[in-house]
Amino acid sequence: MNELISVAEAEALIARHMPSFGSERVGLDDAAGRILRGPIHAERDQPPFDRVMMDGIALRRSGSLPRSFKLSGVQLAGMAAQTLLDEDSCIEVTTGAMLPDGCDCIVPVEQTRRDGDRYVLAEDYQPAHRQFIHARGSDCVIDALLLDAGTCIGAPEMAVLAANGVTDVEVAIVPSVAIIATGDELVDVGAVLGEGQIRRSNDRALAAALRTRGFHRVALSQVADDLGATIATLDALLATHEVLILSGGVSMGQRDHVPAALHALGVRRVFHRIAQRPGKPMWFGIGPQGQAVFALPGNPVSALVCAIRYVMPALLASMGTVTEPPEHVCLDGAVDTNANLTCFVPAHVQHDSSGRALAHPVPSRTSGDFSSLPRTHGFVQLPPGQNIVVAGTAAAFYRW
Known part of the structure; x- marks a missing residue:
């Protein structure tokens, strides 16, 4: 029987063996939601000139400021800079x-x-030097680092790219993922259920x-509990x-034919079975051409917990994503756990009046x-060592 490894060991082994999926250049309009694979620097100072922040008049703030100014010109957005004639003049801006x-x-x-043809200041109004400029x-200077490699391109990042003249961008290739449901009892969502069957x-x-995490190249497949059929299906999908x-x-x-089928196809096992509940039987390995293979338990909560805890972070990291650490919450109730296993417990999170995150x-x-x-909203990770974790305990929290 395979020895159980810890959650930390499983995480480290996955990180050590995961392949990189490479990068490609795409046009700016196709880059939303993609992961940058190189840094982005400022094309020029931003703003590139002293910029007017309010509609009004521009003038020179001298020691003896007059209250009335002769209009000497207009400065519109997009125009070359105009020049003030003298301290008694102003320019519409x-x-x-x-x-x-x-x-x-x-x-x-x-x-x-x-x-x-004159502008008069409001009574008692005293403008300040450099106001509304x-x-x-002041935002950034030329060549300043604006976006790090590993950044996901959202709306703010797209604005930065466009404003700095980036017409195409190097992004991580999104891997093609096959999801295979195994089991004789499974039928498709719209099928008529027979005796002993589930959807x-x-x-x-x-x-x-x-x-929801940006992996759009996803294909679904199913295979019965048969070794030959499992080998044939996995062989085609690995290719x-x-x-x-x-x-x-x-x-x-x-x-349970998956481990034997993967072995027959030359998929090298990295580990099988983790000291956790749920999800103890999880299997991970690397295929002959560097394919990443995650074999998760069939129970729904186990499968989803393993996917969120291991699969999603591993795929994002392999694309160069700058991953955030898990949230930290405080339990608002006691939980039965296991002295020998890490326990993942679903929880609802809300914030108290002080802003502290409480996980129920x-x-x-x-x-x-x-x-x-x-x-x-997700699940808390509770380490082994005790049978009951009391309310008030701090824990790491992973969102669905």
């Missing part, structure tokens, strides 16, 4: 325009009134977890996908009980 040469102050239009280079759900849940995720057939039963445990009755999971 719009938000986003260059600060006219010779000006060092913007007076908002609501603090002025127009009198013919967005100084050149496939693990594959859809795993696919949803992948797609067309970089990652295989299996659900079921990985325990020690007489109909919602233990599954069995590892097949997935009906209560929609009432939870």
Whole structure:
């Protein structure tokens, strides 16, 4: 029988053996949601000029500031810089325009009134030097690091790329993932149920977890509890996908053919069985061409917990993603655990009046009980060493 390894050992072994999926260049409009594989630096100072922040007038703030100014020109956004004629003059400006040469102050239009060809300041209004001026280079200077490799390109990152003239970008290749549900009892979602049958759900849940994290190249498959059929199915999928995720057939039963099938296909086992509950039978290995193979238990809670705890972080890390550490929460109730196993317990999280994250445990009755999971946000990880973890205990929290 395979020796149980710890959660930390499983995590480290996966990280040590995971392949890199490479990179590719894509056009900017196709880069949303992708992972940067190289840093992005500022094309120029931002803003590239002293920028007007309010509609109004630009003037020179001298010691004896006059109350009335002759209009000497207009500075619109996108225009080359105009020049102030003298300290008794002003220039009309719009938000986003260059600060006219010779000006060092913007007076908002609501603090002025127009009198013919002159602007008069509002009574008792005293403008300050450099007010409403967005100084050149105050956001960033030329060549400053703006985005690190490993950053996921969302809306703010897209704005930075576009503003700095990046027309195409080097991103991580999204691996092709095959999800294989195993079991004689499984039928498709829309099928009529026969006696002893259940509808496939693990594959859809795993696919949803992948797609919500940016993995859109996902294919679903099914195989019966038959060694020959399992070998044939996995052989075909190994030839067309970089990652295989299996659900079921990985325990020690007489109909659990996945480990034997993978061995027959030359998939090298890295580990099998982790000292945890649920998900103890999890298997991980590397295929002949470097394919990553994750064989998860068939019970729904076990499969989803293993996917969130191990598979998703491993795939994201292999794409160069800068991963965040797990959240830290405080249990608001006691939980029965196991002195010898790490326990993953579904929980609902809310914040108290001080902003502290409180996790309310919602233990599954069995590892097949997935009906209560929609009432939870994820699961807490509770280390071995005691049979009951008391309320107030701090724990790491992983979101679905």
